[in-house]
């Protein structure tokens with residue numbers, strides 16, 4: 537049972553790493569939104585060959601592995617948990633809240649993928665600029681990015697703990713990295729909504 541749990545944890549971490557690498561790439565390439573020509577040129581190139589579909593497939597598989605392993609780990613650890621363990625959870629967040637935020641994050645990602653599949657890839661810049669004229673969409677994306685930030689912060693802190701790196705410097709670096717990543721994404725809805733594009 538122990539080694540099976542380790543395997544689940546490893547595949548969850550590996551899938552998480554693949555998704556984190558994609559998110560860095562996605563945020564950095566999206567920064568080209570500051571220039572309409574650069575943004576459209578990048579996405580025309582991205583959509584010209586099989587790359588986009590390959591990336592989408594890898595992301596769906598990684599997400600599936602990550603979620604499936606998380607459910608399995610939760611089942612095993614909740615069975616093994618004793619009352620005493622609770623004393624060691626210093627900052628215990630209610631399980632229902634965690635579940636609700638994960639469901640919201642998954643919904644956000646699925647809705648986002650569906651929206652991007654419906655866009656005309658030749659005029660992606662105006663499609664995105666149009667999407668963020670809606671307050672509802674801006675709020676939905678900002679909320680999704682906020683939950684993503686909390687999720688990354690929490691999971692990276694756990695990874696650091698597993699690696700024995702519990703220093704304040706390491707934790708500060710995780711905060712800075714997650715803020716930069718989600719802040720970089722948040723620039724686009726804000727930039728569009730406030731008419732800077």
Ligand code: HEM
Nearest residue numbers: 579582583588591592595645648652657677721722724725
């Ligand atoms: C405001 C922030 C974001 C903007 C403006 C944005 C924009 C886009 C665009 C333009 C595409 C590709 C459309 C195409 O190639 O035709 C895309 C695809 C995608 N996005 Fe985002 N995105 C944002 C945030 C996110 C976040 C936070 C995630 C994940 C948590 C995400 C996950 C994906 C995935 C999985 C795809 C499909 C694979 C791909 O085409 O690269 N995006 N997004």
